Amino acid sequence: MSTEIDLKITDSEWEIMRVVWAQKEVTSKEIIEVLQQKKDWKPATTKTFIGRLANKDMLDTRTEGRRYIYSPKVNEEKVVKSALHEQFNHICNRDVGNTIAYLLSNATLSLKDIEKLEGVLEEKKKDAVEEVACNCIPGQCECKSHHCSKDTCRERNLKKE
Amino acid sequence: MSTEIDLKITDSEWEIMRVVWAQKEVTSKEIIEVLQQKKDWKPATTKTFIGRLANKDMLDTRTEGRRYIYSPKVNEEKVVKSALHEQFNHICNRDVGNTIAYLLSNATLSLKDIEKLEGVLEEKKKDAVEEVACNCIPGQCECKSHHCSKDTCRERNLKKE
DNA sequence: GTGAATTGATTACAATTGTAAACGAAGGGG
């Protein structure tokens, strides 16, 4: 029974959390100020999101005088990773390489970044597989089509023609 | 005025779309069958999602007899890329390299993948930057803290101590 | 100390999402 907090947050909540992650400790006033440059939110709107995040146990609230100092209760990296995992769950394992290649070619990188990435790739060679196995259920990706046995299966019937 | 369709779909809609993308042409019956292995959905639930996707113009519906053959109206790759872009929008450009490094080290890759990725990296060296510029608004990442000028700014006041 | 400003909490309300039953038209079987 791991008391794993749900790491999924909404787009608006990201905006709040990024401020809190960046500043470590902030008042609602500061969050509101920072986000005014980016989002067309009324202060009340920002406050709603802050409240919801506190409810969801994503924000710690320490009392300083009569107001709160908010600080993150979840790690930014964890949330980012979890969100990315979820994205990658939407594609076949066999496509992961290509997808990352796309991300790379789209990214702005420093030489340092590139070197690091080369290092990772070098490491990866050690446990590279001959061919990445498809992890999809039959019918949900092209690797395995679902080979239905029923006469009603359109795919099957097309093949018979 | 680009008639850009909104490429954002929900988790449940992904499940449907993946079936349609994989099969190119499917009936609702087949979608329902495929997803029964994965999701604990009643057929009615699947039908709802199909209907919504058709409304959203993500699915094409061709009539064959009295029933529909569904096919994708949006490209899978585009949807995946758009979803990933959205994710990467949540992090500072300076962290992109590291984040991709994490994805790489977490992925199962073939030698072929790795070679391709090495090629991309090689290309990247040509336009590698000295240092990736932060693209965040001040206050939303640690690169630029928001340097508020107001006396009420907590961060500022802490520094004065 | 009394009124104005702050600030967290409460309430509001529409849109989206997840989940599904019910309905209605159209075919298929007998």
Added chain:
DNA sequence: CCCCTTCGTTTACAATTGTAATCAATTCAC
């Protein structure tokens, strides 16, 4: 020809999300 199945459509309804006003308790300014 009539009933049963099939399948798209309509309706339902709770939970979540986006957006915000209002309230109530403080505190600050005068």
